[in-house]
Amino acid sequence: MASVTYLRSIANNTPYTLTLIDGENRSQSLAIGAQHVWNGALAVPWVGNADENHKALRLILGPAAETSVWVFQDYWQPAHKDAIKCISAAAMDYSSNDIIEIAGDNRNGGNKNLIVSLVSRQFQLFMA
Incomplete structure (x- = not known):
């Protein structure tokens, strides 16, 4: 049985504003100022194939929001471990070899x- 992960806080330890867009619920967007923390409850979306790329959380960072x-x-790789993964890219691609x-x-x-x-x-x- 898969276990859902909830982000209870996001610490932005960068000199830039972090904008987060929830692909499953775009009204769940938020901005976290440089060196600030957001507290709440945000479910991390499940993605299991390229057809679900749109569901991922998008963190926009950097000068001119370039990253x-x-x-x-x-829930597939590795199976039954419910791993939280990320990729730094212009677009989400579940099939990318750059996902870690x-x-x-x-x-x-x-x-x-x-x-x-x-x-x-x-x-x-x-993640802590």
Whole structure:
């Protein structure tokens, strides 16, 4: 049985505003200022094939909002682990070889915190 992951907080540890757009519910969009934290409850969408690309959370970051990081919960790879994954790309593509699991406590569902940082000019995500 799959376990849903809920983001209970998102810490934006970057010098840029982070805009989040929920692909499943666009009215669930929010903006988190530089060095600020959002608290609430946001389900991480399930994506299991390319037909579901539109469901992923889109994090828009950087000067002139040039970077998009797509976040989703994968119920197939690895099976029954409910891994939270991401890809930094112009568009979400479930079949991309560039998709990675987010570092930290990213499996098995439940309440999690997402931390977004800027390290060596690259955006990094961490789940706690």
